[in-house]
Amino acid sequence: MKIRKEIQMQYDTLLRIRRELHQIPETGFDTYKTMAYITQQIPIMVSEYDGFSGVFYLQGQNKKCLGFRCELDGLPIREKNSFTYASFNGNMHACGHDAHMAIMICTLLYFIQYPPKYSLLFIFQPAEESGGGANYMIQKGIFEKYGIEYLLAVHVFPHLKDKIGCCKGVLMARSCEIKVIVRGKSVHAAHSEQGIDVIKILYQFLNWVDELKGNLKSDLIHFGRMNCGEVCNAVAAYGVLEGTMRCFDDINYDMIRTQMIRQLSIIDEEYHSTSEIIFSEGYEKVVNDEKLNEYVLQIAKEDYVEMKPLYLSEDFSFYRKKSPCCLYLCGLSSEEDLHSSSFDLKEEECLKAVEMNVSLAERIFCEMM
Template identity: 30%
Template structure:
């Protein structure tokens, strides 16, 4: 199967986190079509796929990862191969999978004398699928982990990354304020959780956290009916910071504010965490190799700042020396990730796979 044909199939059948069963089936069939004795294909993390390419009897593996899941977004591209099921690959994961597939084909065809583990990882968008993959990879001797992420923030031909923290840690946070219900006609007999939550937000929006920290709330839910004082109100948001340790410091600050407000009204509060994604840390020596490969392959490398984007590749980067980079795909337009019109062109797939192939060869030749 051609990698572009595979991309078309995957783009038409996007599936949300931990439901990537059809995506898994398509990938397994495509990989088995290669009929390579050195490539063994497995299911991993229930809905993911792992392909182990072993060309040396001993020695470590280089891990390459692509994410699989789509988003619950209705596609508005009017593309011939647009989604058929109401979800969308609005973050480019279909391209990531196609690039990895093309890379595997190139490695098999060139018979590279190295061991690789190719991971098609479920649940990147939510749920932290990377940590479940790592639980099953625990005994495999992995030396490096590598991945890319497409974006139309940069023109096609531009590669962007940085040594150290590339993507911030991302922690989902819910703050629940608890009061006491009462009929609105006897308001003073109740404890208004909506009032506590609104006062908290007022304080929050006037607070400056430390540099490179972003705290945002995007959803609020509270009360039962219009004429009853709200017993419970939940505000839901996300914290982005350079490390999970800093995030814990931020949560401590938030907790103090919520505690002061809830005590003021004789109410209560609690804080809970949802998905927790560690920061993505880029190994400097791997980055330097990428820079030299870009230069020799007519790709333009730019140093970027830390991004507040969350990426569960951070789980890999905490365990192995790792490289993640932005791969520009814009041809003049910018829609942005998670946009119903985001649609990289097919012709970015093979050049990006070629770049990654050349990077892996550079990595092996200089060991």
């Protein structure tokens, strides 16, 4: 992808901002230090800003408004990297949100230098990883206040190298976390037949889940954590199983939940146990607007990759309740997956995302005329 000279000249700024942010990761809504840093990087020439909510507004001659969104929060992961800008506070920007912020600041700085005719809103959103951040921004009324007509976002993505990934329709899955709690009866191992063994119960439930998964075409169910019992020589009377579910179809999502609840009820009746299953609210599907995806294709040209729906999830999904949205992927050469404690990236690979943001804005502004 050809990157204009004015954006190439931002490389040192992008590198510095990304690495300084990488050293101060915060989680959830507790992103005050991060937001204070961002506010320091943005000149006072913006028309309006709310440093607490993370909103910066550039008003053009025409109030028709295009929005950009990025995330502020990191993850509670202890970083294993040893480079000079590594984090040492027990958190880590292991999902590239530091790069997203740097990309967006450079996009904002470009439009301060080259003011567009139309208006722009830059949303720095907390709590993407833990959930609640997107709905918080929506509840602040920013779509109504600024009249956002379209909303764009970028996510860095390993293994795509120098490509731009996107698709029309569903890009990321609907998701929720699952917690299964089973209560049985503990007795000494010498009299195990008199107990109600939750390990045996959860084993049977997991076997049923494996059979269910064999009948699913595109949905994902995975249990990654189980904790049972207190001592090795007694029947476990309490167990917790935790996992995740990802679906591209809302009907399947509801059906799987119903089947899990019913199966646990059947197992409880058989073993005389007491179970409950808790589903988090989770994220909705990320659905890209067809027209905005077409703009991504037109700009990226031969660097465009048509993505198949991903089992990843993102709370960017909630914004489509308010306006047409598009989330595209900025390819990285990194071999480390997102959320890895060794994740890192090359900042020069992020310049193409700044170019994409600017070019998409210019293309959308042409439509707004």
